[in-house]
Amino acid sequence: MMRSSKGARPQASMGDVAVLAGVSLGTVSHVLNHPDRVTPATAEKVLRAMAMLSYVPNGNARSLAAGSSTAVGMVLPDLSNSLFIDVARGAETAAERAGYTLMIANSNTRLERESQHLRTFTQARVAGILLTLNDSEHFAAIADDDPTTTPTVMLNLAVPRSQFCSVSVDNQSGGHLATSHLIETGRRRLAFVGGPSSLEPVQHRATGFAHAVREHGVEHVRTINPAGVNRADGWESGVALLPQVLDGLIDGVVAATDLLAAGIVQALSSEPRLRVPEDVAVVGYDNNQAAWDSPIPITTIAQPGEEMGRVGTELVLNEAQRSADHVHRSVVLTPTLVVRRSTQHPGAPRNDGARGGSS
Amino acid sequence: MMRSSKGARPQASMGDVAVLAGVSLGTVSHVLNHPDRVTPATAEKVLRAMAMLSYVPNGNARSLAAGSSTAVGMVLPDLSNSLFIDVARGAETAAERAGYTLMIANSNTRLERESQHLRTFTQARVAGILLTLNDSEHFAAIADDDPTTTPTVMLNLAVPRSQFCSVSVDNQSGGHLATSHLIETGRRRLAFVGGPSSLEPVQHRATGFAHAVREHGVEHVRTINPAGVNRADGWESGVALLPQVLDGLIDGVVAATDLLAAGIVQALSSEPRLRVPEDVAVVGYDNNQAAWDSPIPITTIAQPGEEMGRVGTELVLNEAQRSADHVHRSVVLTPTLVVRRSTQHPGAPRNDGARGGSS
DNA sequence: CTCACGCCTTGAAGCGCTTCAAAGCGTTCG
DNA sequence: CGAACGCTTTGAAGCGCTTCAAGGCGTGAG
Structure with a gap:
């Protein structure tokens, strides 16, 4: 289907969809989030309207209203190291399986970029952060000055288990x-x-x-x-x-x-x-x-790079979803010959x- | 400074900061976005309050209210190909220089993941998208069915210049x-x-x-x-x-x-x-x-991977910032021996x- | 035939922030 | 001395969406 040529019309909102479908705004929202609460007939009407308008839900508004996001952020120190690529791949797989999206940011081992990306992720209110570090000095600097309340797990560095979960290799x-x-x-x-x-x-x-x-x-x-x-x-x-x-x-x-x-x-x-x-x-x-x-x-x-990514993601999502009874853990994986x-x-x-x- | 141990208090909001600083909500916002409109004394009061509360602005609310975001999304087909790593690095540099943040998502050359990530970025209302593809069939599928209004530039594939800018290598x-x-x-x-x-x-x-x-x-x-x-x-x-x-x-x-x-x-x-x-x-x-x-x-x-990333970023940001008089361009770079x-x-x-x- | 109970759907109240018109005020100018 | 002006600060109106209490309505029981 070709792009509709409506010109520069901003973007269809949920309200537009509601009007077109002849239902209330709340119903449109339910079609997206609680399909079971809606009559199949209604749902179809709404979906048709959405298609007609090329409706794309506004993720920002969603996260804001719902108070939660479906993204996981990952900070990588070095894209040219295949270990971290493996880690990213494992994390991606695990995140996808859990219905989350993995966002990767590259720091080039620069402390300044690391905390910058951390800040961005925190502001975006991602569900969790996977922080991959090389250098324990960077960890110290970051842990001291970035009082994030976003669930965060340290990858590749074993850290005192006080503040974070961590996954590292022995x-x-x-x-x-x-x-x-x-x-x-x-x-x-x-x-x-x-x-x-x-x-x-x-x-x-x-x-x-x-x-x-x-x-x-x-x-x-x-x-x-x-x-x-x-x-x-x-x-x-x-x-x-x-x-x-x-x-x-x-x-x-x-x-x-x-x-x-x-x-x-x-x-x-x-x-x-x-x-x-x-x-x-x-x-x-x-x-x-x-x-x-x-x-x-x-x-x-x-x-075990992929495993590190996978386990890290599972830990961070666990903390995000059940922060109440979450206990920080330090997982140490074993390398192989x-x-x-x-x-x-x-x-x-x-x-x-x-x-x-x-x- | 150690993390304040206030327990599970949700997160300080701009309102909390305003109250603590004894100013109005709008003023706090101005401190962040238009420092010039605010008395240095007031600004300092506000900043102090922010620090005291470990205030972290909510990016979702920001983007929602402002109607724009400061992130650029990038879809990569293959993290193990050093060409794409170079592209990512170039894009990152250019984005940083322009005050944006680069978010990378990996598709593993899977069409399904590619459009999934595209959708996520679109929903997040990123300022622009850098779509890196290997395969012209994927391009056809995506161009036809994802009527994104987000500025998008194609990387690595020369495409008919109708819908997108593109940067490719000859x-x-x-x-x-x-x-x-x-x-x-x-x-x-x-x-x-x-x-x-x-x-x-x-x-x-x-x-x-x-x-x-x-x-x-x-x-x-x-x-x-x-x-x-x-x-x-x-x-x-x-x-x-x-x-x-x-x-x-x-x-x-x-x-x-x-x-x-x-x-x-x-x-x-x-x-x-x-x-x-x-x-x-x-x-x-x-x-x-x-x-x-x-x-x-x-x-x-x-x-010229880095250059491809850099030029792509510049094009997409140009389109994002001046969409009115933006003209799609196809840049073709020359490889070297x-x-x-x-x-x-x-x-x-x-x-x-x-x-x-x-x- | 009536009442109560469920299932859908609705309307309204925010989520945290930006922004714009309007209000406050200390000055300058006539 | 009063009017007019400029710079700060304020208050309120949304941005697009989720959610929850409340309202409608069709159905089974009495």
């Missing part, structure tokens, strides 16, 4: 998992490549690494903490590691992110005398695209696939 | 660019790897390829159209191409996406007698992460870098 156990895998596949002389100390998840992964090393009594040869956790930082770390690897002093590397791992693999492979995984195994973290796409696919720790070439014995079957899209 | 010229690059670097016997015919952008790239081949009078040896445009499809296509490449019948391949190109490079490289780019050059499309991350970094066509190893002469400097994020 980074320490992930670090432990990665390290144990290396050890179980025969590596004995390990290095850890981490990152800046402000990144809480990275620190926890380091702790997990340390525990595993101690438990198994293998050698912790070296730790590098580059300024960032991207590919370039990985490359540099790999170069730094090279001499010891060549001397056989290091036979396994645990990297705190996949990007780091990819850079490390790249650096190590650039040395012709070295082969990954035969001479040195590398394991990453996050199950990012970079881990699939690496020339040598990289073993990694997969974070994904084995690929970078840690496998030669000749083992190669894991391949794609995560990407098209244009 | 895929034909991109295909031409990629092909010419191959020819200019000495390739003479070319193959094209495309995709399903429903993907309009891919078809345009094919057209550009064909034109370039004809213009330069080089040989168009073969076209393959796999069922998809992902890495796996690329691998299969690469395998199919292998015999002819080995026989020297093909010395250059234009792929319709980077994922395809990555798969092709992978397949070709698995043949020890073959070297990329010495024996065969490969060029991709999109400037996705996969093109950076490939063992042999892949020359590609970069789409990014040269990497996969098409370069041996010994040429290697282009490296990273696009990724952290966790």
